[in-house]
Amino acid sequence: GAYSGFLFDSGIVAGPDGAVLTTEPDWASYIDMVPLTGSAAVSAPQEELTQVNFQLDWSPNTNHTGIFVADEMGWYAEEGIELEILPYSGGNGDQLVTEGVADFAVSFHNSVALSAPSGVPLKIVAAVVQKTVEAIGVTANRDDIQSPKDLDGMLYAGFGGPFEVPVMKAVIQADGGAGEFDSVVLDTWAYEAVYNGDADFVIPFLTWEGIEAELHDQPMKYFAFSDYGMPEQYTVVLVAGDTW
Template structure:
């Protein structure tokens, strides 16, 4: 889960959308589409305006990691089309994805595979205003109002967490048309699911802190909130290029994990018009480096078969997975082909 359905978005400039359409029109599909004899052109679609989830990409771009690998990376700005769709329809070679969206797409037979996990910890929490002394656990959310975004998984996820905390899982929902902390402090809702690495920090900076309940503390499986995905078609046609791209990404995110302050500066440098709140960017970069980029064993980018299967089991049990014809699946899908670690550099 990342900044698409469960989190607020602002409108991009029409020019950005036009650029996306123009760029995707010439997206690559073979090894021989480089902009010069020595560089292979590769496209990567963003899931929203540049933010700290994308730091490693811009670090690798700014420090020349892609260039040194012979890759001419073209970053496609977010437009009106979800990156999962662009990847599965072969209009982007790579793109930012997330476990929930990719699971739904892959279960329905779409051509998309995760090749890199940006975040190793679930980057969304259940949050309430820090002033709410009456809410000390998710079980206290029974009878309360949730400010959501209409994603199918929100209700069953919240019900599972509340019930695991000894509640009933009964709550009302309203559509969130503002930031989570604004809705909570204005008493338009009692709880929401913001990103602690962005909205949570932003709330602190403006004096509206949130109290958070981590999903995994209440029996919900950890989720890869931010992924980088490609298609099986692209990976099979371009295995060497794919390995170079993933290696450059890993170098970029390793740098971001080791040097968050410098990485934040590089991200801001590449996106000055979008990232004007530099304090927020730096604090977010530091939190991601401290708690999100590295797995428990210290590694970066890898993915766990158990984590993929656990989340698919939840989505199946909640009736959220359908086939290509829109019919609900009758058994839990085998997620072993939903992701791969094969393109990561060998340790």
């Protein structure tokens, strides 16, 4: 059977085959026969995890559910990844990836499309939301706004993206309006401005701000881009740089 040690008695040394040895054995030749248990055991080295920085595009919300669930369940670690989720702080995720601050980021299909002609080294690696879920949002009590054409001359609360004003202008014109309105960049305060009546309309993501408005008992009405000639597209995507 397996040999687990050596017997010492009155200076006589017994070898693993039971023979009496008159000279002390070569311990190195037997050491690999001794099972290591308890404190003597040597733990197998753990696989070193690869650090990956992941940039959010907004405060944590339903569009990020899969990211946080996978992290909580340990699925990234199973694939050798130690994920560091970077909170949104007003920065542009695409830019943070190209600068090497983040390895991956939550972004938007149209944002990446606008970056491509300038040679920005970005690529879409996954489509989180695979259809258009953007819309023009106004509070439900605005009886003076029945369709996009009624937004002419009003104030848009925006986020500074280069595609926002042109897209809404096209939607308003498709409804028969002139597409002329004022805009102000409020970023994370944009929705509150509309809820409070300080601005007239905003672009929500129905998969999050639409849900959030319901949770806060804030009645809203929406004019979907796709109802006014805008083609369907991936909305929320994950981007990476050329190194991945």
